[in-house]
Structure formats: C-alpha cells, structure tokens
Amino acid sequence: MREKVTILAIESSCDDTSAAVLQEGRVLSNCTANQEMHRQYGGVVPEVASRAHQVNIIPVVEQALRQAGVSKEALSAVAFTRGPGLMGSLLVGTSFAKAVALSLEIPLIEVNHMQAHVLAHFIEEPKPTFPFLCLTVSGGHTQIVEVRSTSEMEVLGQTLDDAAGEAFDKAGKLLGLGYPAGPLIDRWAQQGRPRFAFPEAHVPGLNFSFSGLKTAFLYFLREQTAADPHFIEKNLADLCASVQSAIVSVLLKTLQRAARQTGISEVALAGGVSANAELRRRFEELGQREGWNTYVPAFEYCTDNAAMVGMAAYFKYLRGEFCGQEVAPYTRGFQP
Ligand code: KG4
Ligand code: ZN
Numbered sequence: 001m002r003e004k005v006t007i008l009a010i011e012s013s014c015d016d017t018s019a020a021v022l023q024e025g026r027v028l029s030n031c032t033a034n035q036e037m038h039r040q041y042g043g044v045v046p047e048v049a050s051r052a053h054q055v056n057i058i059p060v061v062e063q064a065l066r067q068a069g070v071s072k073e074a075l076s077a078v079a080f081t082r083g084p085g086l087m088g089s090l091l092v093g094t095s096f097a098k099a100v101a102l103s104l105e106i107p108l109i110e111v112n113h114m115q116a117h118v119l120a121h122f123i124e125e126p127k128p129t130f131p132f133l134c135l136t137v138s139g140g141h142t143q144i145v146e147v148r149s150t151s152e153m154e155v156l157g158q159t160l161d162d163a164a165g166e167a168f169d170k171a172g173k174l175l176g177l178g179y180p181a182g183p184l185i186d187r188w189a190q191q192g193r194p195r196f197a198f199p200e201a202h203v204p205g206l207n208f209s210f211s212g213l214k215t216a217f218l219y220f221l222r223e224q225t226a227a228d229p230h231f232i233e234k235n236l237a238d239l240c241a242s243v244q245s246a247i248v249s250v251l252l253k254t255l256q257r258a259a260r261q262t263g264i265s266e267v268a269l270a271g272g273v274s275a276n277a278e279l280r281r282r283f284e285e286l287g288q289r290e291g292w293n294t295y296v297p298a299f300e301y302c303t304d305n306a307a308m309v310g311m312a313a314y315f316k317y318l319r320g321e322f323c324g325q326e327v328a329p330y331t332r333g334f335q336p
Helices: 036-041 047-066 085-105 114-123 164-174 183-190 211-227 231-262 277-290 305-318
Strands: 008-011 016-023 028-034 077-083 109-113 132-137 142-147 153-158 266-270 293-295
Touching: 008 085, 008 305, 016 114, 016 277, 016 305, 028 047, 028 305, 036 047, 036 085, 036 114, 047 085, 047 211, 077 085, 077 114, 077 305, 109 114, 114 142, 114 266, 114 305, 132 231, 132 277, 132 305, 142 231, 142 293, 164 183, 164 211, 164 231, 211 231, 266 277, 277 293, 277 305
Parallel strands: 008 077, 077 109, 132 266, 266 293
Antiparallel strands: 008 016, 016 028, 132 142, 142 153
16 A cells, blocks of 8 residues: 655745645645744845744744654655745745755655645635636735646736735835734724725736725825824724725626636635635625635635645645756746
C-alpha cells in the first residue's frame, strides 16, 4: 500500500507567515503568525514584513507539524507560494521550502498564490463543480477567474489600479480609522445607511477600477469638512455604509456580467474581503435571483493561509508537477 500523501505548505507572500500540513488533501493543521506591527505604519512595510517572516517561519512550521501530529520524516513533499507577492517576503518562504526539500530529499512544489485562493474552495464541503467563476478580493488582488479544472484557469477581469481591500483600507484612512480598515468599515456600516453616492468608474470588459472612488471620496470629505469640521465624526456610520455599498455594487455588477457572459452558474468568493458582511449578503441575494450555486470558504481559508497553498500543491502532486532548486519567486502574475 502506498504511503499517505503528506504535504507541508508554506505561505509568505505578504505579511502573514503561515504553515499547514495536509494529508491526502485534508487539512491537519493551518497555523499563521500575523504581523501586527504594520498597523502603526498604516500598511504593510515590505522590509519589515520579510524580517518578521525570517523570525516567524521556524516556529510556525514547528507548530503546524506538532498540531498535525506529523514528523518531518513523514512528509511526501514541501510546497510554497512562489508569487505573486512582495519579493522579500516570498524569498523567505521559497528559501525555507528549498532547504526542507534538500535536507529531507523530498519533492518541491511551487504554487501561485492566486490559484491557491481559488483552490481554497476544495478544502471543505460544499465544493463547486467545474466550470465555476471565482471572484478573488483581497488587499492585493481583485479578479474574476473562470476555473475549468484544478489546473486550467483564466483571468476574465481584474483591477486596473487599486484592489478592493485597498479601496476599503484607503477610504478608512481618510476617515481616520486604523489599518486594516476593511473590518472596521464593515462594523461601522452596520449602524449606518448608504445615503452618500459616488460616481462609478466605467471600465472596459470585466475589469475593475477603484482609484476614482478613492479620489471622489477624498474630494467629498474635503468639501464637507470645510463646511463642518465635525462632518466625519457626525456621519461616520453612514460614510462607511456608503463607501462599502459603492465597492460591493461594483464587485457584484461585474460578477453578474461575467456569469451572464459565460453562462456559468457556479459562483464563488475568495480573499480577505469576502469576510465583508454586506458583500456576503448581497452575493447570496444576487445568487438566488440569478439561479447560482454560491460558495464562500470559511474565513480562515479566505485570508492568506498555507492550507490553500497545500490544497493547490496536493493537486500538483497528483499530476506529478514538481520544481527544481533553481526556481525563483515572482512578484506579479497568475501563472509562473
Ligand atoms: O486576503 P487578505 O487577508 O490578504 C491579502 O492577500 O491582501 O486580505 C486583506 C484585506 C485587507 O485589505 C482588509 O481590509 C480586507 O481584506 N478585509 C475586509 C474585511 N476583512 C478583511 N474588507 C472589508 N470587510 C471586511 N470584513
Ligand atoms: Zn492573498
């Protein structure tokens, strides 16, 4: 009988150091060290992030192995996020994974971070059936992907400037909220009404643009606070509800167009912004109206995590897709 396929996966593309152990595609552990120190800078500082990965990676990997009850010797392969992401951050995970593969003499599997977000849908039930559409929305990415199989994916549209999470974070900064502002806007918006409207960007195809919204919001706040210096504090909940509604509307309108154009009715959300309560609610409502089957992974598999990297790596393992020690990270792109 063959041994169970046991994979150690590492994710270090941005500011989270994460390690997971999967056996036969089942998650045994998924451990993440968040880097809280970026809050004080109002965003991720690449240099600080890579140093923190260097500090965190061994403890996180040891914790993942311990929680899974798996010894290093039992590993069949080691996987890592090769890109896209911050170069200094990616280098830590890549070099670490290479060292593990060399010392244990096991295969090395490189994973594309965006494909991993999509394949997070295969960690738990219910799983989408092929082909499905996946809207991946996070601090670094906003894209609609047509997923034909675990290896064939096509980006149908993506942001031409800011990512959806970045739009939340930048709007929050203008409102004087902390970083990351997405969850704070989500919370404030629950007590507010979206009574301020902002012009929508007209973008070709199934692409997105959020920089116009940010500028419109900035000018609107400037104008209003010139007339009333307490405008923001008096209207914070409504401002949050308004900017959130504008972002969610653009995301869902474009997703609806993608589903109608492709005729695909299996539709999924992924990425950190899919934690947003209004996005989830309106996604489900839209899905019901349009006759979609909708999928949203558990929150721990929506934000950056190594379990999704392990899932993507498991499919590659089954296809025999390994890489050599010469492999180098890349900062952009959906495919290597
Ligand atoms: O996937 P993720 O953890 O990391 C990246 O790959 O970027 O996403 C983080 C982003 C941040 O921009 C954060 O503000 C946003 O997701 N976010 C939210 C919510 N929770 C996280 N945005 C809106 N509403 C939320 N509840
Ligand atoms: Zn991500």
